[in-house]
Amino acid sequence: MTVVFSNPLPIPVLGFCAYSGTGKTTLLKQLIPALNQRGIRLAVIKHAHHNFDVDIPGKDSFEMRKAGAKQVLVASHVRWALMTEDPVEDDPKLQHLLRQIEADKVDIVLVEGFKKLALPKIELHRAAHNKPLIHVHDDNIVAIACCEDTQVPDSLTRLDLNNVAQIADFVEHYKNSWQAPKAQLPICFNDADIPKPTGSEQGISVSQGISTVLSQVLPTRETELVDLIDIDNRVLAHDIISEINVPQQTNSAMDGYAFAFDNLSKAPLKVVAEVLAGHHYPNVLQSGEAVRIMTGATVPQGADTIQPRELTQEQDNQLTLLEAEHITKGQHVRLAGEDIAQGEVALAAGSRLGAAELGLMASLGFNRLPIFKRPVVAVFSTGDEVSQPGDELKPNCIYDANRYTILSMAKKLGCQVIDLGIIDDNEQTLTSTLSDAATKADIVISSGGVSVGNADYIKMALANVGSTHFWRINMRPGRPLAVGKIDQSLFFGLPGNPVAVMVSFMQFVQPAIRKLAGETQWQPQFIPAIAAQPLRSKTGRTEFLRGVYSIADNGQIQVKTTGAQGSGMLNSMVNANCLIVIADDTASIPAGESVFIQPFADLL
Ligand code: AMP
Ligand code: MG
Numbered sequence: 001m002t003v004v005f006s007n008p009l010p011i012p013v014l015g016f017c018a019y020s021g022t023g024k025t026t027l028l029k030q031l032i033p034a035l036n037q038r039g040i041r042l043a044v045i046k047h048a049h050h051n052f053d054v055d056i057p058g059k060d061s062f063e064m065r066k067a068g069a070k071q072v073l074v075a076s077h078v079r080w081a082l083m084t085e086d087p088v089e090d091d092p093k094l095q096h097l098l099r100q101i102e103a104d105k106v107d108i109v110l111v112e113g114f115k116k117l118a119l120p121k122i123e124l125h126r127a128a129h130n131k132p133l134i135h136v137h138d139d140n141i142v143a144i145a146c147c148e149d150t151q152v153p154d155s156l157t158r159l160d161l162n163n164v165a166q167i168a169d170f171v172e173h174y175k176n177s178w179q180a181p182k183a184q185l186p187i188c189f190n191d192a193d194i195p196k197p198t199g200s201e202q203g204i205s206v207s208q209g210i211s212t213v214l215s216q217v218l219p220t221r222e223t224e225l226v227d228l229i230d231i232d233n234r235v236l237a238h239d240i241i242s243e244i245n246v247p248q249q250t251n252s253a254m255d256g257y258a259f260a261f262d263n264l265s266k267a268p269l270k271v272v273a274e275v276l277a278g279h280h281y282p283n284v285l286q287s288g289e290a291v292r293i294m295t296g297a298t299v300p301q302g303a304d305t306i307q308p309r310e311l312t313q314e315q316d317n318q319l320t321l322l323e324a325e326h327i328t329k330g331q332h333v334r335l336a337g338e339d340i341a342q343g344e345v346a347l348a349a350g351s352r353l354g355a356a357e358l359g360l361m362a363s364l365g366f367n368r369l370p371i372f373k374r375p376v377v378a379v380f381s382t383g384d385e386v387s388q389p390g391d392e393l394k395p396n397c398i399y400d401a402n403r404y405t406i407l408s409m410a411k412k413l414g415c416q417v418i419d420l421g422i423i424d425d426n427e428q429t430l431t432s433t434l435s436d437a438a439t440k441a442d443i444v445i446s447s448g449g450v451s452v453g454n455a456d457y458i459k460m461a462l463a464n465v466g467s468t469h470f471w472r473i474n475m476r477p478g479r480p481l482a483v484g485k486i487d488q489s490l491f492f493g494l495p496g497n498p499v500a501v502m503v504s505f506m507q508f509v510q511p512a513i514r515k516l517a518g519e520t521q522w523q524p525q526f527i528p529a530i531a532a533q534p535l536r537s538k539t540g541r542t543e544f545l546r547g548v549y550s551i552a553d554n555g556q557i558q559v560k561t562t563g564a565q566g567s568g569m570l571n572s573m574v575n576a577n578c579l580i581v582i583a584d585d586t587a588s589i590p591a592g593e594s595v596f597i598q599p600f601a602d603l604l
Helices: 023-035 060-066 094-099 164-177 206-215 263-268 354-361 402-412 426-442 457-465 499-515
Strands: 013-017 042-046 072-075 080-086 106-110 122-126 139-148 157-160 223-229 254-259 269-275 289-291 304-308 310-317 317-321 345-347 370-372 375-384 416-423 445-448 467-472 480-486 489-494 527-531 542-551 556-559 580-581 594-599
Touching: 013 023, 013 164, 023 042, 023 106, 023 164, 042 139, 060 072, 080 416, 106 164, 122 354, 139 164, 157 580, 164 542, 206 480, 206 499, 254 263, 254 317, 263 580, 304 527, 354 467, 375 402, 402 416, 402 445, 402 499, 416 426, 416 499, 426 445, 426 457, 426 480, 426 489, 445 499, 457 467, 457 480, 457 489, 467 489, 480 499, 527 542, 542 594, 556 580
Parallel strands: 013 106, 013 122, 042 106, 122 139, 139 157, 269 289, 375 416, 375 445, 445 489, 527 556
Antiparallel strands: 072 080, 223 370, 254 289, 254 304, 269 317, 310 317, 467 480, 480 489, 527 594, 542 556, 542 580, 580 594
């Protein structure tokens, strides 16, 4: 029996199981004080039989529950108890019970009973009782506490059932060495964790594809100095070190009065001056003095605390402080350098320069920055049926959508783009287009013509000018993908179906552009959301459903699909605000379960 235990808590859970009469409760009653003595705070979940009750007839709480309240919570200043009427067919669900534990109040949960449930357990065994061993059919047993005459396999820790200190040592060690399982993202970005492909027949996983693509990308070294005002979503080439303190002077965060906290007892204080932003008080504040001060104005020497104007009264230069008992030393004072100190790295090389970063650089006085050269991306479409928007649509043809989605996403990533139009499906034109594009662009992207059954011109043309691999990626949509090199340029042959194009671009081209551009944080964000409907996939491939996430009434992020998911239906992208990503080891996700989403965020 191997059922994986998924612990919903950030603390370890350890069970104690045995046939009844072995002495579980007796042991726990001794173990709990022994663990408490070691400073370990415990929660215990105990399995009980039948219709147990913790309340007493006649108590108000008992009577209210009997009157029909589904939950009764009794609380005093020393303890509280929540009683819930929750009749279920079988045993109560351990996961649900564990979620009731307040993990910040305890260090480990001990579970007594629940013999059949999958969770790490210590088995208690007395050979004299002639009961079978549980570990032979339960892989979750980590140790056996028993007497001398029990046989214990080498793979399990042997504990002495009568030696409480030894068992406490084991529990303490278990707690200390326990590590919270890391959230398993549906796509893996750490090369060491990506399994190698098992054979060309099977195709490769999304993770393998990304890692192989990235291994071919060298970050650009070319930099340029650009005026701050002209920088738009570019990548910083060097660490920027602040030459000044921000703020430069210690100043007031409020309109109010500045004084020394130690002078509070000398109130009323004497108002000796008014300090406006951009000015300062030339003298040192003396005992019993205050200044009227505006937001942003330098706090005079001798003052360390500000009281907002609305909590003061001033008459004839005499200042009365209201609610003086709430004043804390240093309140409403912004210290020099508290945002950024002189000499500190204010922004690291590889940062993408958005509105906040540009504002920060400006606040440090920089009007130009060293930034990496923009990647140049050239894009063309192929296919006899593909027509130019604006032209008349010939029978059996479709308008070119892919060039527009690709160019738009590349621009959003800060690239300079070259539109090569629609290229005729013949070997000669494609060959010259590719070799010409490679002289102008760092990345050349085509769409269409890479799936089996296509006119093979793009393959032949690529073979003439560079090295390319045609991959089958275990994903939907977007199975076929060509990746290669033409001289120093990277080539991507994306599939033809418009949704497959966008999804493949997001997963493979986006990280390549970000790495090439010198960005250090290129990994896409994954956010857990609750599936508002059952989501279907298939093991062996990564599913990218188009989703709409929103905040549910209970405050959780929930996600549903946009409906029909055909890989040619651009409407499914238009109506979506995220991709729902289902890992290749998952067949389906029931409604109410957690699933990872990739919000489109800044790309679409
Ligand atoms: P292919 O991979 O060339 O067989 O194309 C797969 C599907 O995508 C076909 O239905 C094509 O008509 C369609 N397709 C190919 N290129 C484009 C394009 N640039 N814009 C819109 N649809 C396209
Ligand atoms: Mg085609």
